[in-house]
Amino acid sequence: MRTIVSGWDESLERLESLTFVLQQPYEIKHTGAPMFAELYSKPDRLELFMDAMSGISAGNFQTFAEKFDFSRYHKVCDVGGATGQLSMLVARKHPHLQFISADLPEVTQIAEQKIAAAGLADRITAKSLDFFADPLPKADVITMGMILHDWNLEKKMHLVRAAYDALPPGGAFVVIENLIDDARRENEFGLMMSLNMLIEFGDAFDFTAADFFGWCREVGFTKTEVIPLAGPVSAGVAYK
Numbered sequence: 063m064r065t066i067v068s069g070w071d072e073s074l075e076r077l078e079s080l081t082f083v084l085q086q087p088y089e090i091k092h093t094g095a096p097m098f099a100e101l102y103s104k105p106d107r108l109e110l111f112m113d114a115m116s117g118i119s120a121g122n123f124q125t126f127a128e129k130f131d132f133s134r135y136h137k138v139c140d141v142g143g144a145t146g147q148l149s150m151l152v153a154r155k156h157p158h159l160q161f162i163s164a165d166l167p168e169v170t171q172i173a174e175q176k177i178a179a180a181g182l183a184d185r186i187t188a189k190s191l192d193f194f195a196d197p198l199p200k201a202d203v204i205t206m207g208m209i210l211h212d213w214n215l216e217k218k219m220h221l222v223r224a225a226y227d228a229l230p231p232g233g234a235f236v237v238i239e240n241l242i243d244d245a246r247r248e249n250e251f252g253l254m255m256s257l258n259m260l261i262e263f264g265d266a267f268d269f270t271a272a273d274f275f276g277w278c279r280e281v282g283f284t285k286t287e288v289i290p291l292a293g294p295v296s297a298g299v300a301y302k
């Protein structure tokens with residue numbers, strides 16, 4: 063646990079320096095440029111961002127691999143999968159599963175290298191995809207780690223619908239996010255992160271479990287549940 067917490071601190075420091083880098087010549091909300099195109103236009107920034115996300119997400123993905131019941135599923139697609147970290151951690155714990163880790167083309171080679179180095183290339187495919195332009199790969203479980211909070215409501219709804227379309231009946235859509243408590247009183251980190259997203263990107267925001275489940279019901283999901291993970295982060299799960 064100490065390792066996770068100190069990793070978390072280091073990652074937050076890296077993220078703070080990344081935020082500083084982004085704020086200098088590239089105030090995204092002012093340039094109107096697509097956020098990730100701007101972020102990935104320099105390889106050192108791409109690397110910094112991938113490192114920071116890996117440090118922040120490791121503990122959550124490990125806990126998710128331990129707590130979520132994968133027994134009745136075969137195929138998982140992690141959308142916005144970055145380095146393939148979620149797929150690798152879940153793959154080690156659940157040997158019956160196959161994975162697609164889908165992200166922008168700039169990221170695919172990094173994911174392929176990490177997956178090969180972990181000896182998991184036979185179970186995890188890194189796929190290039192633009193989740194606003196392409197349909198999501200069909201899978202029994204669609205995961206999105208810290209994806210929805212990057213976007214405004216219209217884009218969030220696009221992704222929720224795309225997940226619904228890619229799942230079979232009984233399939234699960236899982237978001238791993240700083241889910242804010244429904245009364246918006248307790249998850250201070252989630253509330254501050256939401257403010258940060260709004261300041262940085264103009265219209266992005268974090269959200270409550272009730273918000274997320276409302277969007278999911280709107281597109282047709284039926285059953286829902288919250289699984290607490292590490293610190294302020296939870297998995298919100300909606301079943302088709």
Ligand SMILES: C[S@@+](CC[C@H](N)C(=O)[O-])C[C@H]1O[C@@H](n2cnc3c(N)ncnc32)[C@H](O)[C@@H]1O
Pocket residue numbers: 098115116119141142143144145164165166169191192193194206207208209212
């Ligand atoms: C905040 S990071 C989250 C990474 C990882 N899921 C995690 O939780 O650690 C957002 C990810 O979404 C990816 N992404 C952004 N826009 C995308 C798009 N249009 N299509 C596919 N992936 C995209 C980014 O490349 C990045 O890896």
